[in-house]
Amino acid sequence: MSAQNAAPRGTTAAPASSADGGAAALKQLAGQHATGYRSVGVMVYDILKDAILSGALLPGQKLRQETLAELIGVSRLPVRSALIQLEADGLVEFHDRRGAVVKSLSPAQAKEVYDIRVLLEVEALRLTMAALTDARVARLRELGKAADRQQEGSDFVDARTEFYAELYDAEQRPVLWEMIEQLRLKVGRYVLGWRLVGDAEHSHTHEQLIEAVASGEVDRAVDVLRDHLVGVRDAVLELLEAESTAADAAAPASRGRSPR
Amino acid sequence: MSAQNAAPRGTTAAPASSADGGAAALKQLAGQHATGYRSVGVMVYDILKDAILSGALLPGQKLRQETLAELIGVSRLPVRSALIQLEADGLVEFHDRRGAVVKSLSPAQAKEVYDIRVLLEVEALRLTMAALTDARVARLRELGKAADRQQEGSDFVDARTEFYAELYDAEQRPVLWEMIEQLRLKVGRYVLGWRLVGDAEHSHTHEQLIEAVASGEVDRAVDVLRDHLVGVRDAVLELLEAESTAADAAAPASRGRSPR
DNA sequence: TCACGCTGTTCTGGATCCAAAAACCACGAA
DNA sequence: TTCGTGGTTTTTGGATCCAGAACAGCGTGA
Structure with a gap:
């Protein structure tokens, strides 16, 4: 539409x-x-x-x-x-x-964001897996596929958001979900660019995650999630460092140019 | 002023x-x-x-x-x-x-708030204690006393906020602090009433906490903090339950009265 | 040549005005 | 008596208008 x-x-x-x-x-x-x-x-x-x-x-x-x-x-x-x-x-x-x-966002703040996300999302995942129905798993598979398909535009964000909302049971835990959403928002700008920097293997994360969740092995699922987040974190940090040095180099010039 | x-x-x-x-x-x-x-x-x-x-x-x-x-x-x-x-x-x-x-705030949401606070504040405390200076400890003692003195009015909230800002090193970790602040705000209304319901022993929390922090025993400090939060959580939940049942009883009547 | 101050312009932040949607109330009919 | 309907009033949300602060450009003096 x-x-x-x-x-x-x-x-x-x-x-x-x-x-x-x-x-x-x-x-x-x-x-x-x-x-x-x-x-x-x-x-x-x-x-x-x-x-x-x-x-x-x-x-x-x-x-x-x-x-x-x-x-x-x-x-x-x-x-x-x-x-x-x-x-x-x-x-x-x-x-x-x-x-x-x-x-x-300073690199330090970005690191904070991801470290907190690990804390919160791991907790959310644990809570989810403590009471998981087949229906939810089925729906997750569906949303995961949808998210993987939508790899362009702002719908991309929305699709992923829906996936995680289901994964973390946003309905049942509105406060926790709200916190996670806020953090995702803060780094959203860098993650959209992520696909450009990162490698393709990351796109399999959804599948791995769903599989681990479906299997019921909490520890494995948690590991997958944590690895994913840490991976993205490091990529974002790299990007941020590059950006800030580039900005440092470009700033004097572009500052001088009056924007009219 | x-x-x-x-x-x-x-x-x-x-x-x-x-x-x-x-x-x-x-x-x-x-x-x-x-x-x-x-x-x-x-x-x-x-x-x-x-x-x-x-x-x-x-x-x-x-x-x-x-x-x-x-x-x-x-x-x-x-x-x-x-x-x-x-x-x-x-x-x-x-x-x-x-x-x-x-x-x-529904009781369920209040519980969420405190459970997340435990997660975040324990982490914050751990990070703080990993690098703590004597100066910080001294300042904490000072702020703690100030907070205990101010037990009335909205300054009460501010004093406590300052204390925790120092404890969690808000300057160094703005994102984490922002999250904690948001959560504190959500239950702020109930905590102000807290003193009225709760018992006096809670006022020793600051001292206990500071002492544990100063001693450098991370696990003990974490325990004090967690116990405190859980204690407040339960008190707030009790208050909320009472309030909601009271509201259920009062609502039909007060709804009927047109507010003019 | 450079620094400083003055003046005109631009832009934000606040106040006021207007249209449309929702709540309220009274009346009438079943 | 109770439910539905029509009209009136209230109240939000948006547009326009106004005052004061920040900024830029210019000129002047050291």
Whole structure:
């Protein structure tokens, strides 16, 4: 129903959108969100979130309210609402009276995120496996396949999210799930680029995980999960290091260029 | 510098403010926040947060924007900003086009909160104790005493927060601390009432904890922390059960009374 | 030549105004 | 008497307007 065209491409090093501040890509995303009724505020929120996660808006990017407003085609007010929500999510940062910018993540913080995720997700997995039905396993297989199929665009994130929501039994444990979601969000931007850096073997993770879960061997399942997370963590850290040194090199120049 | 008068009193069962929707208490709180410069939006946010945490605004309480606005003495807009932030914190809940209400916590969710807190805070404590300086210990003793002294008002929360921020080295581990803070916030409302229900022995927790930390015996410190959290958890659960049954009994009647 | 201060512009944050959806109330019919 | 229906009122959510703070560009003086 929504998009399958190439919105997030080359998100890793130098997105095509870095010059115009992601304007073009943003307009793309705005178009895709014309579905059903949601308050304009949350629509804008979704658009901006996608833009950040897909890399159309890069860390450090200044978010001028009026620009965003007319780009999306609404007034400034819902944009402000969306920015406040994004601030709470930790995706953007407000500087008193100087507006909002896309927040960046230091390597140390990224490491924290993944270390905490290991803690929480291992716990979630244990709880899940303590009471697992055949129906749930079947559904997991299904969602896992769906997630593996969707390897492009923002649907990619959604598909994976659904998979993990089922795996961790989000319905039964809303608080734990909320925490995990928050952490996933914080590193979402880097994981979308992940496929580009990482190797293909990682795509088998779902299968391995499901198999281990289905077998009922808790320890093995936990090991698979932990290995996966640590693997992604190290890849993200590598990417972040590269990015920050690249930024250090590029910053002086691009700072000097007045953005008009 | 700020207030030391008795703002939140009798928060546990039936606050005096339940009849007028916390209006009186809210005006109290509004007065106390006249300090330095913060944008009006975050000021309102702080006021409302305090109001909810102190029990001036009870779960289920409808939050009419205009009422709050003129009660605090600002326009509706910063109130909206504040409500959005509070929603992100999980303290209020938006119902599409029907406004915001103070969110309530189910016993199951409260249990989740504390179980996750055990996980995270034990980890935080371990990390802290892996590299602890004498200076930090000294500072902890100081903050601990300050926290024990402040047993009233919203400063109570702040003092304890400072203590734990130091204990868990918030500076060094911002993500982990942020997670812990969020969880503490979710149950904040019940913990403020805690002193009223709980027994006095709990007030020695700080001392025990500090002593164990200072001694360098990680396992013992972890045990103290875990015991404390589990103790509070059970007390909160008890309180929540009582509250929910009381609400079940009272709700039909108070629902019938039109709140004008 | 460089540093400093002044002035005009831009942008955020807050207030006010408007439209549409939801709740409330009263009336009427079964 | 109770349920349904129509109209009125309240209240949210969005758009527009306004004031004050930050920024940039320019000129002047050392």
